[in-house]
Amino acid sequence: xxxxxxxxxxxxxxxxxxxxxxxxxxxxxxxxxxxxxxxxxxxxxxxxxxxxxxxxxxxxxxxxxxxxxxxxxxxxxxxxxxxxxxxxxxxxxxxxxxxxxxxxxxxxxxxxxxxxxxxxxxxxxxxxxxxxxxxxxxxxxxxxxxxxxxxxxxxxxxxxxxxxxxxxxxxxxxxxxxxxxxxxxxxxxxxxxxxxxxxxxxxxxxxxxxxxxxxxxxxxxxxxxxxxxxxxxxxxxxxxxxxxxxxxxxxxxxxxxxxxxxxxxxxxxxxxxxxxxxxxxxxxxxxxxxxxxxxxxxxxxxxxxxxxxxxxxxxxxxxxxxxxxxxxxxxxxxxxxxxx
Amino acid sequence: xxxxxxxxxxxxxxxxxxxxxxxxxxxxxxxxxxxxxxxxxxxxxxxxxxxxxxxxxxxxxxxxxxxxxxxxxxxxxxxxxxxxxxxxxxxxxxxxxxxxxxxxxxxxxxxxxxxxxxxxxxxxxxxxxxxxxxxxxxxxxxxxxxxxxxxxxxxxxxxxxxxxxxxxxxxxxxxxxxxxxxxxxxxxxxxxxxxxxxxxxxxxxxxxxxxxxxxxxxxxxxxxxxxxxxxxxxxxxxxxxxxxxxxxxxxxxxxxxxxxxxxxxxxxxxxxxxxxxxxxxxxxxxxxxxxxxxxxxxxxxxxxxxxxxxxxxxxxxxxxxxxxxxxxxxxxxxxxxxxxxxxxxxxxxxxxxxxxxxxxxxxxxxxxxxxxxxxxxxxxxxxxxxxxxxxxxxxxxxxxxxxxxxxxxxxxxxxxxxxxxxxxxxxxxxxxxxxxxxxxxxxxxxxxxxxxxxxxxxxxxxxxxxx
Numbered sequence: 001x002x003x004x005x006x007x008x009x010x011x012x013x014x015x016x017x018x019x020x021x022x023x024x025x026x027x028x029x030x031x032x033x034x035x036x037x038x039x040x041x042x043x044x045x046x047x048x049x050x051x052x053x054x055x056x057x058x059x060x061x062x063x064x065x066x067x068x069x070x071x072x073x074x075x076x077x078x079x080x081x082x083x084x085x086x087x088x089x090x091x092x093x094x095x096x097x098x099x100x101x102x103x104x105x106x107x108x109x110x111x112x113x114x115x116x117x118x119x120x121x122x123x124x125x126x127x128x129x130x131x132x133x134x135x136x137x138x139x140x141x142x143x144x145x146x147x148x149x150x151x152x153x154x155x156x157x158x159x160x161x162x163x164x165x166x167x168x169x170x171x172x173x174x175x176x177x178x179x180x181x182x183x184x185x186x187x188x189x190x191x192x193x194x195x196x197x198x199x200x201x202x203x204x205x206x207x208x209x210x211x212x213x214x215x216x217x218x219x220x221x222x223x224x225x226x227x228x229x230x231x232x233x234x235x236x237x238x239x240x241x242x243x244x245x246x247x248x249x250x251x252x253x254x255x256x257x258x259x260x261x262x263x264x265x266x267x268x269x270x271x272x273x274x275x276x277x278x279x280x281x282x283x284x285x286x287x288x289x290x291x292x293x294x295x296x297x298x299x300x301x302x303x304x305x306x307x308x309x310x311x312x313x314x315x316x317x318x319x320x321x322x323x324x325x326x327x328x329x330x331x332x333x334x335x336x337x338x339x340x
Numbered sequence: 341x342x343x344x345x346x347x348x349x350x351x352x353x354x355x356x357x358x359x360x361x362x363x364x365x366x367x368x369x370x371x372x373x374x375x376x377x378x379x380x381x382x383x384x385x386x387x388x389x390x391x392x393x394x395x396x397x398x399x400x401x402x403x404x405x406x407x408x409x410x411x412x413x414x415x416x417x418x419x420x421x422x423x424x425x426x427x428x429x430x431x432x433x434x435x436x437x438x439x440x441x442x443x444x445x446x447x448x449x450x451x452x453x454x455x456x457x458x459x460x461x462x463x464x465x466x467x468x469x470x471x472x473x474x475x476x477x478x479x480x481x482x483x484x485x486x487x488x489x490x491x492x493x494x495x496x497x498x499x500x501x502x503x504x505x506x507x508x509x510x511x512x513x514x515x516x517x518x519x520x521x522x523x524x525x526x527x528x529x530x531x532x533x534x535x536x537x538x539x540x541x542x543x544x545x546x547x548x549x550x551x552x553x554x555x556x557x558x559x560x561x562x563x564x565x566x567x568x569x570x571x572x573x574x575x576x577x578x579x580x581x582x583x584x585x586x587x588x589x590x591x592x593x594x595x596x597x598x599x600x601x602x603x604x605x606x607x608x609x610x611x612x613x614x615x616x617x618x619x620x621x622x623x624x625x626x627x628x629x630x631x632x633x634x635x636x637x638x639x640x641x642x643x644x645x646x647x648x649x650x651x652x653x654x655x656x657x658x659x660x661x662x663x664x665x666x667x668x669x670x671x672x673x674x675x676x677x678x679x680x681x682x683x684x685x686x687x688x689x690x691x692x693x694x695x696x697x698x699x700x701x702x703x704x705x706x707x708x709x710x711x712x713x714x715x716x717x718x719x720x721x722x723x724x725x726x727x728x729x730x731x732x733x734x735x736x737x738x739x740x741x742x743x744x745x746x747x748x749x750x751x752x753x754x755x756x757x758x759x760x761x762x763x764x765x766x767x768x769x770x771x772x773x774x775x776x777x778x779x780x781x782x783x784x785x786x787x788x789x790x791x792x793x794x795x796x797x798x799x800x801x802x803x804x805x806x807x
Binding site: 005006007009010013014016017018020021022024025028029032033210213214216217 | 517
């Protein structure tokens, strides 16, 4: 009988050893060093955690205990039909972790609350508010997500939630394609996005301590490399440079939204704008002069700042923001469409 | 493209796979092309320097073979001036620039592997001059020798005659299997043993002025093993990768921490560098100074170790590393006779000598490596002064928690078991038969289990990449 060559024999033994080692490592980790299991998330195009489509993600931290549900696009909330039905007024909410509703239940995030309140006050229209916000979203991600996803749903109104914790930074805003990236990170992120297609990926995430450890190791390597690249990219650049790039990114988003025939509502966390006078001035001039724009400043006290004392998981803050948005729409765009 | 990256593994698999399809007569050229492609991923301009160095050595070899005795010496000195001069320039530039211009100093990135390919090419030219090897008339072969990508970054420093006679390498399943085993063993040494020990070492060296003495002592000893695991891991990956192309590279380590003296240690540590210095610097110098007896030998040893220190860099701490070792080796050479006579007289003390000598050597070498690891002389001094501080309590420190320490010790024991039992035969046992299969499966399972669950979250660069 023909016997396999030494290399073939070796590779089959390596395959067997991989399985044995994985099982042994899993058992040892469970017994001696259990790790917090991870949600079936991957790293999105922007280097931020994104969740798999149609998932239920249980999150437990010291501060909150929340279950997120994702729709078929992997965003938070229910599914929406691509074709908008007649009599439907569609809003797309672009933003960040605050818009996503990090730390609050699905129906407590302000886009979901806004949808509910609009529909209960509606005289004839059906309202849909699609939440297209990733955790850690930025100007770059807003521009990309609108271009890639949002505009296909033909919204009537686009909300751009600008919170300066991460709206403007070198990680997210570059001149190339208005998307923040160095090549290395792009490759790593591509791999992260691919791994979610591994059969049993979600099962591994929810049950395997070894998988959690491997992801931590991978993430840690990326973090070190990324911190270095980020420091290199930021070296020698000043805030004005960053703001000008941010303005270019936002301009691209605004032009696209307005040319699509939708209106753009800028939701500003004014308290965080102090360090970015150029950008602030640009936004003010734009919202005053351009009829496509609407603006709402969230600067009236801690109760309407989602990121107030309680940081992300401020349910009351979400309710207040939804109420203020509703009030603005009643006075402006949707006058006559909603109960006064 | 570091050796512990996926990119390197893919590059190696692709180049080694294609190598098998290349006709025999084109394999030398293929090796050169693959090696330069590898070098281009790091720097294209500096590849020109590698080409120039190869061309100089090639021309020198041919000229020496054709020249008169006096002419040979002239060619040799001119070549040495060009090759060692370039190496010295890159080694000294940054240190001198900082000394002269302070914080505004210009910094120059040293070419990848310049120390290694310079020494390889110099050994070739000297061997031709000494008529130990014929001049290589095929430029492609010499270029493959100088640029061979598994060895370019950190050796081992293979002699030209050893390499060139193997070209084009003998391809066999056994070589490939041994190569795979060595590469995984190298990755285990680096990513598990060295990186785990780095947790203990890095924290102590980050701020030696506040770290308790007990932790400093642990870090001093841990760094010796970290450096060993790091460098021998790197060498094993290089040797394993070379085997994919049918090239057997020389060994760099021979259980150095079981040495009974510092002299023996340096015969078993970074062997290709020390044997290079022995053959091309120490022995000729010793012949010149043979009239001075033991003092001459001690002087030669001191200068050789100073050269070892300077080879790493001309910064003060590297030079002190050389001086410290030079003093140890010179003292060892001078006291060897009286010590032997003493123990001959008191034979009952011999077992104690045999037992204590490796521990003492390990301690001395660990102290020497403080100068190697420190970023500058003041940091090294702070480490030594810190040992007089209160011992302190070793708890809540990364790498020193009991469970973590246990895994580290288990990894070190595994490394030593594999090195001692199978490494000398290059892990080339047969996987035929039940026992062979079981041994192979157990070998990989152990390494993979450590690589899966025993790797720390922080990954560090190979220490010897910087040279």
